[in-house]
């Protein structure tokens with residue numbers, strides 16, 4: 673491991689979708705932090721904050737254009753249309769220049785002071801630093817329980833994931849170059865990045881509430897991301913179907929044996945409605961379920977084989 677690294681050119685990458693309400697405060701706080709880090713010798717001149725406008729419908733891009741003129745730290749990327757958080761983030765990571773990149777949300781729910789700790793880790797020779805939420809008291813109980821349950825589920829399914837880490841992380845230049853080699857369309861970055869390797873560490877922080885505007889992650893987008901996390905990394909659901917099928921087969925064999933004995937050795941055998949109709953429903957249900965799960969994977973392959981571009985940059989300023 674290369675131990676002591678020199679101050680590096682930092683790029684902070686921030687995907688933004690309809691964030692006009694939070695941008696002024698975000699720019700103010702981050703600019704102060706950038707100045708402070710440069711003064712303290714943590715980062716080098718040329719460090720910048722890269723806003724990726726993910727096809728916002730409000731004034732987000734106009735604001736960014738204004739900051740690029742008035743604030744030397746601000747850079748902007750504009751996607752040709754809304755492609756979702758993960759794609760916007762990837763666009764920023766692939767196009768921002770710098771020795772070390774840190775991704776963070778526009779609403780500053782993640783503690784920006786932790787950026788300094790991340791940079792210090794980088795100086796020690798670490799390539800990927802994961803920001804991990806230590807407390808979730810500000811999340812609703814529903815969000816907390818579903819999120820933590822989901823992380824456990826992913827672990828159980830063999831997905832290599834950092835517990836309670838979202839997309840607040842530092843990546844070195846060589847980790848970014850490695851990330852560029854991944855071509856998948858169904859992006860679940862927090863599942864991909866641990867598979868890259870290189871020295872990594874975690875830093876903990878308390879997550880704050882969004883200070884303005886509302887969440888751009890409605891339940892529908894959250895469920896889509898959750899499904900991607902499982903089906904893009906794990907074949908366990910497919911194997912569960914096989915196991916289910918196997919046990920039902922065993923059960924049917926047992927049942928048949930029992931029916932055979934009843935018929936041969938007793939005179940209680942009544943040709944029953946239940947025994948013929950219930951299995952029909954049961955098997956019909958299982959088959960549909962199985963086809964559904966298969967369909968999920970087929971759909972994934974369909975999307976992947978197209979190798980469609982994941983985003984287009986309309987402007988870079």
Ligand code: UDP
Pocket residue numbers: 686687688689690691726754755756757760776777778779781882886887888889
């Ligand atoms: N975001 C984006 N494209 C989208 C949705 C969200 O770039 O289609 C950005 C958003 O601007 C923010 C980040 O993704 O910077 C996280 O979104 P948000 O804070 O609304 O999610 P939450 O914290 O509620 O999970």
Ligand code: MG
Pocket residue numbers: 777779781882887
């Ligand atoms: Mg947020």
